[in-house]
Amino acid sequence: MRAIQIILLFLSLHLTLNSHAFASINIATGSLEQDISEDFFLTAGSTLPNKNKTLRYGYFSGTKQAHISLKNDSSLALEKYLYFDTLTGKIDLFEQVDSKLSPRFLETSGSSTPFGKRKFKGILAAFKIELPAHSEKTFLFNITSRHNFNSKVFVGNMETLNGHQSAKISFLDFYIGGILCLIFYNLFIYLFLRDKNYLFYCLFSLSFMLVILDIHGLLDKLFMPSTFSFSHYLICFSSMALFFATLFTYNFLEIANSLSKYVIFFKALMLISLIIAIFGVTSLGDTASVLLGNLIDILLVTANAFFIFCSFELRKISSTAKFYLFSWLIVGFSLLAWFGMTFGIISNNFFTQHSLLYANLGQMLVLALALAYKIHVITEEKLVAEAKALQKDKYQRLVRVLIHDIANSLTIINSLSKRLLKLNQLEGNNHLFFEKISFAADNITNILNSVREEELLTERKKEIDLSPINIYESLLSSSIVFEDQLKNKNIKLLIKVPNDIYIKANKTCFLNNIVNNILSNAIKFSSENSTIEISSELVADQVAITFRDYGEGISPILIHDIFYSNKLISSLGTNSELGNGLGTTLMREYIELFGGKLVVESIQKNPDNLASGTSIITIFPVIYLSN
Numbered sequence: 001m002r003a004i005q006i007i008l009l010f011l012s013l014h015l016t017l018n019s020h021a022f023a024s025i026n027i028a029t030g031s032l033e034q035d036i037s038e039d040f041f042l043t044a045g046s047t048l049p050n051k052n053k054t055l056r057y058g059y060f061s062g063t064k065q066a067h068i069s070l071k072n073d074s075s076l077a078l079e080k081y082l083y084f085d086t087l088t089g090k091i092d093l094f095e096q097v098d099s100k101l102s103p104r105f106l107e108t109s110g111s112s113t114p115f116g117k118r119k120f121k122g123i124l125a126a127f128k129i130e131l132p133a134h135s136e137k138t139f140l141f142n143i144t145s146r147h148n149f150n151s152k153v154f155v156g157n158m159e160t161l162n163g164h165q166s167a168k169i170s171f172l173d174f175y176i177g178g179i180l181c182l183i184f185y186n187l188f189i190y191l192f193l194r195d196k197n198y199l200f201y202c203l204f205s206l207s208f209m210l211v212i213l214d215i216h217g218l219l220d221k222l223f224m225p226s227t228f229s230f231s232h233y234l235i236c237f238s239s240m241a242l243f244f245a246t247l248f249t250y251n252f253l254e255i256a257n258s259l260s261k262y263v264i265f266f267k268a269l270m271l272i273s274l275i276i277a278i279f280g281v282t283s284l285g286d287t288a289s290v291l292l293g294n295l296i297d298i299l300l301v302t303a304n305a306f307f308i309f310c311s312f313e314l315r316k317i318s319s320t321a322k323f324y325l326f327s328w329l330i331v332g333f334s335l336l337a338w339f340g341m342t343f344g345i346i347s348n349n350f351f352t353q354h355s356l357l358y359a360n361l362g363q364m365l366v367l368a369l370a371l372a373y374k375i376h377v378i379t380e381e382k383l384v385a386e387a388k389a390l391q392k393d394k395y396q397r398l399v400r401v402l403i404h405d406i407a408n409s410l411t412i413i414n415s416l417s418k419r420l421l422k423l424n425q426l427e428g429n430n431h432l433f434f435e436k437i438s439f440a441a442d443n444i445t446n447i448l449n450s451v452r453e454e455e456l457l458t459e460r461k462k463e464i465d466l467s468p469i470n471i472y473e474s475l476l477s478s479s480i481v482f483e484d485q486l487k488n489k490n491i492k493l494l495i496k497v498p499n500d501i502y503i504k505a506n507k508t509c510f511l512n513n514i515v516n517n518i519l520s521n522a523i524k525f526s527s528e529n530s531t532i533e534i535s536s537e538l539v540a541d542q543v544a545i546t547f548r549d550y551g552e553g554i555s556p557i558l559i560h561d562i563f564y565s566n567k568l569i570s571s572l573g574t575n576s577e578l579g580n581g582l583g584t585t586l587m588r589e590y591i592e593l594f595g596g597k598l599v600v601e602s603i604q605k606n607p608d609n610l611a612s613g614t615s616i617i618t619i620f621p622v623i624y625l626s627n
Helices: 002-018 158-193 196-215 218-223 231-252 260-280 289-313 319-342 355-423 429-460 471-481 483-488 507-524 556-563 582-593
Strands: 024-026 055-058 064-072 078-084 090-096 104-109 125-131 135-144 149-151 153-156 467-470 492-496 502-505 531-539 542-548 597-603 613-623
Touching: 064 078, 064 125, 078 158, 090 125, 104 125, 125 135, 153 158, 158 196, 158 218, 196 218, 196 231, 231 260, 231 289, 260 289, 319 355, 355 429, 429 471, 429 507, 467 471, 467 507, 471 483, 471 492, 471 507, 483 507, 502 507, 507 531, 507 542, 507 582, 507 613, 556 582, 556 597, 582 597
Parallel strands: 024 064, 492 531
Antiparallel strands: 055 149, 064 135, 078 125, 078 153, 090 104, 090 135, 467 502, 502 613, 531 542, 542 613, 597 613
16 A cells, blocks of 8 residues: 555656646747746646736745756757846756756745855846757746745846846946935935934835845845845845835824824834844744744734824824824835735736836935925024014013113102101101102112012023011001002901921912912902911921912813913903903912912803802912021
8 A cells, every 4th residue: 555655756746846737838949938937737636727927825934846848849059047026045956857857956046045155146036047959848946035025937048137137237226326325415404414314214214225125136136145135034034124114104293292202112113123123134044933923924014004094193192293194104014915915816027027226216205305495494494583582681671671760760669658657747647658659669679689589590591599487477568558459358367387487488479370360350340349268287397388268260271271371361350340361371380380270260250159169279388597
């Protein structure tokens, strides 16, 4: 039984190798290039014709075998070349001399064969075939490859082989020139601006260009290594291109600021691509080529879709994102063409073979335009900033003039009011009136001093002088300032704050920019004959000072706009007093400057609710004075 199985297996192989029903190809005597891709057969016993129009195995482990018979019906001996059009890995060529004998080894070629060991020194895997007159020969191919194997196969003479190769090299030379111009242009911009986006663009462009050159065998032809092949390590070049594409996208789209929730995905993508690149230079790249090859293909498609998604998300926020979206759409279509070709979904032709080249050139041009547009945006922003700086300078000069002129006039009012008070000749309410004039003049002087302090803080980054201040004393001083307004609306002011609570602040700023602002608004929006309460509560090492009025109340939206934004909101008080919201902005800034925080609670007035009003709560750290 065992002997019968061996005989049947031998006969099966013999019939396969000698079956010319589909595999025998007549070779022309002229220089015509013949596409023989679909005439190859597996040597595993199949006699079915190849319907893929290419010799395609995809990713595979171990060795694949194929055979073909070439027939010369002419009376002349023919010298032909059989050559493959794309990545092939390592191909060993054998000739079947006798079906009873082992095939005779002829030579080794292919993209994974070191360039120095190839008989044909070119970018194509090529074998010299000699066919005597009126002869037929059967050739066998042992193929090992780390790549997704899908190649066109041609038979021609040296003229057609060189023509085929020259066309590819000329196209690649044009591509290299275009990409290098873009790289050097953006590299010079980086050296001038020191913007990392331009450096990452150069690295991205260079890494993608190396992938293209490696796919088409030009790196091996340029450097002619004799101990290894660049093409053998294509997965490393692809992984590094993915790494730099992710790095460029991350910085160009400012993902950390604009789409922070996706930061982890970018970091994971960069880490995985680095790991694959490292595995690609080890023996694992050979033993697990199917796993790594499929993984890098999936990552490339996934990353492309992810980059398109991110740029689509940012298209309304950033104008440069629109450029980026368009550039990756170009790459997306080209990747579909490339993988469609390598997996046999669409035809293998000049366009699909060079689809990544078109993608890279198109993308780099679009991204170069995006970076140029970014320079335009930066220039505009610089002009706007300069205009703002000029306006600020004018504003500061105006403030200085006003402070100087007001101070001069105020000095006269202040000195005359104090001189009249010292005369002791004022009768009745006149003495009280001049006391208020003197107090108001002192208060305005303090305000001017505070403005000067702010100017110094802006110009010299000088800290405002902070010292312990008594809360009760500041509230009492503020009540004197607003005594007339309280009387005009018949509002009762109740101060329920102990006189021994101290916080660290600037006395003038605390009084004028915080307490006076809050009390002024409370009076403005309180109804006549109502009450304003000022109370305090100690919690741990903090004191909460609450200003409670019983006015109209404020809507939640207005609370945010008035107290927690920098908007200027015009409003009228209960007696048509005008407010612009400027004081609340300064109040909030000073509260934060003194280490405090602001809380606003309000209930709007309605027919069913009589307890309307607003509570302004300021919370400060308490300090304790040693006796």
